[in-house]
Amino acid sequence: MQHFARLLESLAFTPARTGKIRHLVTHFRNRPDPERGYALAALTGDLELRKVTPSLLRALVTERVDAELFGYSYDFVGDLAETIALIWPTGAPPEDLPLSQLVGELEQAGKADLPGLIAARLDRLDPSGRHAYLKLATGGLRVGVSARLARAALAEYGTVPATEIEELWHGLTPPYDSLFAWLDGGEKPVSAAHAPFRPVMLSTGTDLDQLGALDPAEYAAEWKWDGIRVQASVDRGTRRLYSRTGEDISASFPDLLDALEFEGTLDGELLVRRGAEVAPFGELQKRLNRKSVGKGLLQSHPAALRLYDALLIEGRDLRADPFTTRRKALEGLRNRFDPDRLDLSPLLAFDTWDDLAALRADPPDAVIEGVMIKRKDSPYTAGRAKGPWFKWKRDPMVVDAVLIYAQRGHGKRSGYYSDFTFALWDGDQLVPVGKAYFGFTDDELKSLDRFVRNNTVERFGPVRSVKPELVLEIAFEGLNRSPRHKSGVAMRFPRIARIRSDKPAAEADRLETLKALLPPAI
Template sequence: MKAFADLLERLAFTPGRNAKLALLERFFHEVPDPDRGYALAVLTGGLETGQAKPALLRALVAERVDAELFAMSYDFVGDLAETIALIWPARGPERDVPLTEVVEGLARAGKAEVPGLMARWLDALGPSERLALIKLVTGGLRVGISARLALTGLARIGTVPVEEIGELWAGFTPPYAPLFAWLEGGPRPEITARAPFRPVMLSTPLTEPDLATLDPADFAAEWKWDGIRVQAVAEGGTARLYTRTGEDISAAFPEITAGLRFDGALDGELLVRRGEEVAPFADLQKRLGRKAPGKAMLASHPAALRLYDILIWQGEDLRPLPWSQRRPRLEAAVATLDPARFDASPRLAFADWEALAALRADPPAAVIEGVMLKRLESAYVAGRPRGPWFKWKREPMVVDAVILYAQRGHGKRSGFYSDFTFGLWDGDRLVPVGKAYSGFTDEELGKLDRFVRAHTIDRFGPVRSLKPALVVEVAFEGLNRSPRHKSGVAMRFPRISRIRWDKPAEEADRLTALTDILDGAGA
């Protein structure tokens, strides 16, 4: 657990991608099996966590720490796991509990045995290892890296390309002993998993300088739809639907997998579609959290797949072909599928960048985020190569809002108030409309933290209620109606784009600034 905790801590405090890769390579090279395999499963989301609930941990620490002392400590630290890790009065000799002992011990344990296991492990570990243990067993582990980055670091311990690892990844299970043996010079494993996931190709943001160097005749354009990127795979009678990170979500969308009557792999966007109308992302969100949707949900929120590309078809790997040749193959494939569930994302006609910019600025539907540019001669290459595909998103919408609440951050931000809830005026009161924790510099974070401490009017555990005195400019990508929120709206990807130290709270925007957008979009 010491090596694992050290890795998590270093990853959290290391900003550069190459530096993170070096940490991962060193860990996978030095840590023995099966600990490194279970760590890889944690980093890639391949391990079931959440066996211990916060209430269980609170009960354990209540047996050892004065309740008032714990409450004061929790209020100061602002994070339950970190508070317990720091305040836990260990008993007995300290030892390094292997990650394998934790993972396999919890897998074997009954519900009544978990408290005793947790207490013994917490007794044996130091503060950093306790924090890693608690985050792991509560399912609250956030390490700030993608599964792709973890596999890229893994690939560096051998000579096997990360793309080749990705091709076989779906067939491995923790703790991945055959995978590590292969990377260290052993035989290539024979993976027999049906309908495996293939690593996806991603785009890079388009900038104004890019446009000056690119020829529009070299590119095709499509709309960028506001859904989730998925891969639909069918092979030998097995049909699966994966997210772009390889998570199998087939059970949540049975109407899609039922329509995968082919032998191949297709790339597209998962949407909720009623006839020709694509529903807001909020409708899709209601489906994403359900592993077994009922008949009513299937009827009211029907899923559909808008296809972008074709990877495999009838046993032929089409990924090396240029996009200009894959596109007609995709259209032919879509013609064989149920049109109520599957269609191809339409190509956009444009003569120059000015014409495409006009389309981007005035899309035909509110659920369109912008446009995608795909080089006609581009092969389908896993990862995010710069140049073949670009995403040119619409300019974000902006409102001036008032900060209402602040909460401490996590990791290197745990000592600062960095998570902010903001609101707009509805009559003579402020109603919350969103939450943001990004968009400001470290220097601005320090100023925001000082503002929070000087303008606190009430406390609720780790959250502070603030005097409504600071206006921030909030940028966001989209907007949905939401009955769950008092304001009736929910923002997509909000972030603080500017701190308006100069603007009084009375001059912040009103809620109608958002509801008018929804009314105009017919949402």
């Protein structure tokens, strides 16, 4: 367990992607099976543990520590697992149990036995081990490692292409003995999964100045729809839907799976579509991350797939072919599609980049984010190759808002107030409209943290209410109606673009200004 604890600490305090990969590679190299496999599964979210809830942990710690002392400590530290790890009374000499044993206990423990098991383990671990154990038990590692980054580390460890690991991944299970045996020089495992995920091709951002050096006749363009990028795969009767990072999201979209009447792997944008009308992104969010979907939601929020590209069709791998060839093959499937569920993203007609700029500036649908630009001769190459594909997004929306609340961050930000709630004027009242926790530099974070500490009005656990005096320029990519929010709206990807210390709070934007940016209701 101590090795796993040190790994989590190293990852949490290493911001750079290359540094995180280096720590993972070292761990894979130095730890035996199945320890390294369970560490990998914990990081990728592939362990089926009985989840330990915050309420259970609070009940346990307040049996051992004065509740008021714990409350003050939690307010200062800002992270539940870290607070408990530090404040839990030290008992018997600590022991270093194998990670595999701890995982096995959490997998097999019954609900009634879980509190006693957790307490017993916390009694026999040091603070670092307790912190790692609680992160493992709750599933909230928060060390900045995605499943994709972990697979990139595996590729570097075994000196194999990351694409080969991506295509095997969904046929493997923890603790991945066959995977590590292959990476250590053994035989490559055969994927047991039908309809496996194939790594997607990504684009790079661009603008009119960069495009000016390119010949528009060599490129095709289409709308960039505001959904989520997915891959639909059908293989010998198995139908799956994956996010662009390889997460299997099939269970959330059974209505779309039923409409996949083809054999192959196609690339497209997942949307909620009612007839010809594409719903705002907020409507799609109601379908995401659900283990099951009720009949009412299936009827009110029908899923659809707007197709961009074809990777495989009826056993033929098209990824090495030019985009124009793949597009023609995709169009050949059109007659098999239920038009209410699957259609093709239309190609745009343009002769010059100025023509395309005019289209981008005035799209036919409010849910369009911009345009995608693709070299006609480009193969489908996994990853973000610079040059073949570009995304030219519409300029972000911007409002000036007032900072009203701040909350402590997690991991390396646990010592700073880094999650900021902002508001707009509605009459003479400030109404919260969103929350942002990125967009600022390290120096700006320190400045915001200092403002929060010097201007606190009230405290609510780890949250502080501050004097409504600081104006922040908030940039965001979209706006949706939201009955769950007091303001009636929800921003997509809000971020702090600037600290407007030059602007009085009274001159911040009003709620009606924000609502005027809403797309038309469907």
